[in-house]
Amino acid sequence: MSDPSSNRQAATLFPDTPEIEERIHGLHDLIAGRTILITGAAGFVGRYLIDALVRTNAALNEPARLVAYDNMITAGKAGAAVADLPGIEFVNADVTQPIAWDGPLDVVIHAAGIASPQHYRAHPLATLDSAIRGSRRMLELAGEHGARLAFFSSSEIYGDPDPAHVPTRETYRGNVACLGPRACYDESKRVGETLCYIFHHTHGVHTNIIRPFNVYGPGMQEADYRVLPNFASRAKAGRPVSIYGGGIHTRTYCYVSDAIVGFLLVALKGVAGEPYNIGNPTPEVSTLELRERCERALGRPLPYELVAYPDSYPADEPTRRCPDIGKAREQLGYEPVVSFDDGLRRFFTWTEAHYAGES
Numbered sequence: 001m002s003d004p005s006s007n008r009q010a011a012t013l014f015p016d017t018p019e020i021e022e023r024i025h026g027l028h029d030l031i032a033g034r035t036i037l038i039t040g041a042a043g044f045v046g047r048y049l050i051d052a053l054v055r056t057n058a059a060l061n062e063p064a065r066l067v068a069y070d071n072m073i074t075a076g077k078a079g080a081a082v083a084d085l086p087g088i089e090f091v092n093a094d095v096t097q098p099i100a101w102d103g104p105l106d107v108v109i110h111a112a113g114i115a116s117p118q119h120y121r122a123h124p125l126a127t128l129d130s131a132i133r134g135s136r137r138m139l140e141l142a143g144e145h146g147a148r149l150a151f152f153s154s155s156e157i158y159g160d161p162d163p164a165h166v167p168t169r170e171t172y173r174g175n176v177a178c179l180g181p182r183a184c185y186d187e188s189k190r191v192g193e194t195l196c197y198i199f200h201h202t203h204g205v206h207t208n209i210i211r212p213f214n215v216y217g218p219g220m221q222e223a224d225y226r227v228l229p230n231f232a233s234r235a236k237a238g239r240p241v242s243i244y245g246g247g248i249h250t251r252t253y254c255y256v257s258d259a260i261v262g263f264l265l266v267a268l269k270g271v272a273g274e275p276y277n278i279g280n281p282t283p284e285v286s287t288l289e290l291r292e293r294c295e296r297a298l299g300r301p302l303p304y305e306l307v308a309y310p311d312s313y314p315a316d317e318p319t320r321r322c323p324d325i326g327k328a329r330e331q332l333g334y335e336p337v338v339s340f341d342d343g344l345r346r347f348f349t350w351t352e353a354h355y356a357g358e359s
């Protein structure tokens with residue numbers, strides 16, 4: 001239980017962490033005394049989740065036990081720092097392999113995955129395995145201990161949506177190819193969701209599915225290869241950014257503090273068996289417009305060149321991506337509050353201080 005008179009506060013890795021705790025009603029009581037396993041803990045989302053939980057724990061008389069798994073396949077140097085955080089038990093573990101678990105377990109937040117297109121193009125089988133074999137192992141573990149499990153799926157399970165289904169609701173079945181360079185990611189996340197469905201309906205496990213839509217913010221690795229770290233690295237180096245495919249594809253972007261609030265709401269309060277879109281539905285911008293907004297946020301010119309997709313980038317990029325978040329809003333009280341321009345300013349303030357300008 002929390003101690004309201006406590007002024008204890010943990011130092012945080014990221015500038016936005018303190019506001020996450022304040023925005024989740026009852027977070028202290030939801031985690032006090034629980035054992036929480038976070039997989040993919042050294043990744044962008046995993047580190048942020050842990051940072052928020054470590055900070056919340058510092059104010060609790062009965063802190064949660066936080067166990068963090070990652071096999072470091074894409075974690076990089078920044079990710080390795082998670083192992084040294086006080087207040088967590090870090091294990092270099094591959095979620096596709098058998099796991100010896102000691103003690104009780106209450107919550108599994110399964111964020112391990114290979115998320116960046118360049119990485120999953122390079123590691124298609126590891127991508128497939130982490131979402132399918134890894135999810136099955138985590139669901140079995142949750143089942144054995146009566147824990148609830150939140151699986152990080154992706155908005156990519158919708159594929160290239162029919163424009164009539166944009167903004168996209170959780171009920172849309174998707175327009176996805178099982179053959180092609182993106183299939184290892186999209187299709188394995190879909191199977192991961194099916195596994196959640198089976199374990200919920202036939203084994204009684206409390207499962208939730210999180211479908212994130214393009215999260216960005218401080219903490220993204222410079223060599224992450226997703227669009228905003230690419231832009232930030234080039235901006236730092238004073239080099240033009242490369243825009244692929246004419247820059248006409250549109251996306252919405254969700255600032256990391258908004259996303260982490262949504263992820264924790266689903267993981268701790270989600271209705272059993274339900275999937276939730278987590279993202280920011282506005283504004284939906286093309287890559288060309290994204291560059292203009294980045295230029296404004298940086299306060300200096302950000303030149304660009306239009307280039308063909310590199311070979312390392314998977315073809316068939318979806319045309320549009322925009323969430324309908326009505327379900328998370330109604331069932332969980334989820335509401336993103338950071339405007340896109342403010343989020344970009346916060347992101348570039350952080351990257352200008354932390355990136356080397358080398359990607």
Ligand SMILES: NC(=O)c1ccc[n+]([C@@H]2O[C@H](COP(=O)([O-])OP(=O)(O)OC[C@H]3O[C@@H](n4cnc5c(N)ncnc54)[C@H](O)[C@@H]3O)[C@@H](O)[C@H]2O)c1
Binds near residue numbers: 070
């Ligand atoms: N960030 C986003 O915008 C976004 C969007 C949609 C879906 N997601 C999903 O959310 C999750 C977290 O995303 P992220 O941005 O932090 O990704 P990330 O790539 O930064 O982190 C994922 C972490 O998982 C680890 N990992 C991969 N395979 C593993 C395995 N077999 N065993 C243990 N660890 C393993 C990696 O080393 C990495 O540290 C992923 O599952 C991703 O697919 C993220």
